[in-house]
Amino acid sequence: MDDATVIKCAENETPITDVSFGRVYWDGLCLENAIFRNCRFTQANFAETNFEGACFENCTFKNCSFTRGNLQSAEFLDCVFFDGDSGTGANFTYAQLQGARFKRCNLSTSSFRSTILFGALFEDCTAQ
Numbered sequence: 001m002d003d004a005t006v007i008k009c010a011e012n013e014t015p016i017t018d019v020s021f022g023r024v025y026w027d028g029l030c031l032e033n034a035i036f037r038n039c040r041f042t043q044a045n046f047a048e049t050n051f052e053g054a055c056f057e058n059c060t061f062k063n064c065s066f067t068r069g070n071l072q073s074a075e076f077l078d079c080v081f082f083d084g085d086s087g088t089g090a091n092f093t094y095a096q097l098q099g100a101r102f103k104r105c106n107l108s109t110s111s112f113r114s115t116i117l118f119g120a121l122f123e124d125c126t127a128q
Contacts, residue, residue, distance in 0.1 A: 003029065010034035010054075065091040073099040082108040082126075 001019055007029065009016050015035040020042070027047045034054040044064040051066075055075045062083040069092075079102070081090040089110030097112075099119045108128040 006031065006034070061090050062086075063088060065093075066095045067091055068094045070096050071100050072096050075100070076102045076105050078104045080106045081110050082106045 001016070001021070003024075003026065006016065006026075008014075010031040010033060013033050013035060015037050016039060017037045018039070019036075020040040021044055022042045024041070024044045026049045027045060028049065030050045031054060032050055032052045034051065035057075036055070036059050037057045038059070039056070040060045040062075041064050042062045044061070046064065046066045046069050048068045048070075049066070050070045051074050052070050052072045053074065054071070056077070056079050058078045059076075060080045063086065064081070071092075074097075083089070087109060089108055091111045092115050093111055093113045094115065095112075096116045097120045098116055101121045101123070102125050103121075103123045104125065105122075106126045107122075108126055110127070
């Protein structure tokens, strides 16, 4: 799936389902209110990507970076950010997570250095 299709789906709030994304570079893209279900992201760079209000359900993120991303009011439900093979989690350094909600997610070894977490909710998550 190319970037233009992903943007169009986000604009129309059309769910993106069962897609594997490898080595995507969505630096600075506007994907507000995007909906991803059962998707797999591997070595994805979401630096400064706008995911405000986006919803991720049952998604896997291996070696992904959300550095300086806007994830305000985004929802992550039943997502895995931990890569058991490399022992690394996602990088949320300097991300904006105000009002974001993580429910039943595995955030083990993820980095939240200098991240804005005001009002963020973490329910039944794993973080080691």
